[in-house]
Amino acid sequence: MNNALAPDDHQEQVRKLQQKYAAMGQDLSSYLDGLLYADYLTYWDYIHVDTLLSLQNPKTQFPDEKIFIVYHQITELYFNLVLWEMEQLTEHKQITVAFFSARLDRIIRYFEQLEHSFSVMVSGMEKEQFLKFRMSLLPASGFQSAQYRMIELYATDLINLVGLESREALTEYGDIDQQLEKLYWRSGATELATGAKTLTLKQFEEKYMKRFREMGMRLRQRNLRKIYLTHFADSVGVRQRLRQFDELANVRWPLAHLKSAGHYLQKDPQDIKATGGTNWQKYLPPRFQKIIFFPELWSEEEKNEWGKSALVKSYG
Numbered sequence: 001m002n003n004a005l006a007p008d009d010h011q012e013q014v015r016k017l018q019q020k021y022a023a024m025g026q027d028l029s030s031y032l033d034g035l036l037y038a039d040y041l042t043y044w045d046y047i048h049v050d051t052l053l054s055l056q057n058p059k060t061q062f063p064d065e066k067i068f069i070v071y072h073q074i075t076e077l078y079f080n081l082v083l084w085e086m087e088q089l090t091e092h093k094q095i096t097v098a099f100f101s102a103r104l105d106r107i108i109r110y111f112e113q114l115e116h117s118f119s120v121m122v123s124g125m126e127k128e129q130f131l132k133f134r135m136s137l138l139p140a141s142g143f144q145s146a147q148y149r150m151i152e153l154y155a156t157d158l159i160n161l162v163g164l165e166s167r168e169a170l171t172e173y174g175d176i177d178q179q180l181e182k183l184y185w186r187s188g189a190t191e192l193a194t195g196a197k198t199l200t201l202k203q204f205e206e207k208y209m210k211r212f213r214e215m216g217m218r219l220r221q222r223n224l225r226k227i228y229l230t231h232f233a234d235s236v237g238v239r240q241r242l243r244q245f246d247e248l249a250n251v252r253w254p255l256a257h258l259k260s261a262g263h264y265l266q267k268d269p270q271d272i273k274a275t276g277g278t279n280w281q282k283y284l285p286p287r288f289q290k291i292i293f294f295p296e297l298w299s300e301e302e303k304n305e306w307g308k309s310a311l312v313k314s315y316g
Contacts, residue, residue, distance in 0.1 A: 059136040064129040071120050072142065078110050079147035085110075086154035090222045097235050100227070104241040111248040118256040122263050130264050139199045142257075143189055146208045153215045155249070156225045156293040163187055164290050176216055180209070184289050225294055239297055246293045251286045251307045258285060 014028075021028045044050065055073065058065040085103045092099060152161055158179040159172045166182040189201035197205075220226075224242070232238040286307030292298060298306075 058133075060133040062129040062133040064125040065133040067120065067125050068130070068133070071117070071124075074117070075114060076145065076147060078114050079145065079151060082107050082110050082151055083147060083154065086151065086224065089224060089227065090154060090219060095227065095231060097232060097238060100232060101235075101237055101241060104238070104245060108241065108244050108248060111245065111253060115248060115252045115256050118260050121260040127264055134264075139203070141189070141200045143185070143200060144204045146204075146211075149185070149208070149212060150215060151249070152291075152293075153212065153219055154223055155245075156223055157220070158183075158216050160225075160293060160295060161185075161291060164288075176213065176220075180213055180216065184291060228294065229296075242294045243297050246297065250289075250291045250293065254286050254289075255307065 017031075018028050021031060056066055056069045058069065085106050089095065089100060089103050157172055158176060159167065159170060159174070161184060162170055162179055162182045163184040163186075170179055170182065186201065186205075189198045189204070190196060191198060228238060228242060290303065290306045292303060292306065295303065
């Protein structure tokens, strides 16, 4: 099939381009010169393949460390896609059910991929190698994923991210600094024996807490929960999607993470500590934290049993 344009079509395209660049005060002929001299775009330049493949820098000679690095880089890229959709949702000026639902479907799809990807970690590395090369990673920890904390801030109000033991004492519109101080994950990186902050947590807070506070303030009236309550509380489709997202992010994803941690770190009579000193046995199980982005979408029974049915399904 010949897809070449007729001369009249070419003229029409040039006319439209002239209008486009004239509206910006630009000269079309200069841009055409640039097009004439420009090289053809290649896949490897567009995707930056060489740069991408240069970003794996193992600290040891164990081959499986590369799997560990690449897997976490892929995870962060998926988090970035989730945040990209959330940013569009929270900044859209005239949001519709169709737009909100379509972006939620994308977020759900990304988290489904993340949940199933843990087989790369659980089944894809030799345990003996992991337990050796992990010691070169101290005190770094997957706990220090700032993008995941940003996903939480985009999703819901700060009060729903406060530790369970402090949630009732604080109110939804209470002091933001009090709520930030009691965020559930901050207790997940304390020394098991003394309760003191680990170096992992200190590093993380120093680098990101100011940014988290700014995001919390900016999203206080514009997170996904607020958008749902304001615009789409009557939409059955939106409610179903938000429930699915809630369960993926706060039950199925943490349980997949827990299964991976247990595979490598669980050992009788005493579990192996995580690299950052995080208390993964108490931090990862959903039934302990009961983090729920959209609590109004769940019955009291469902909230009381949060994560238990999925835990039974995952572990038997």
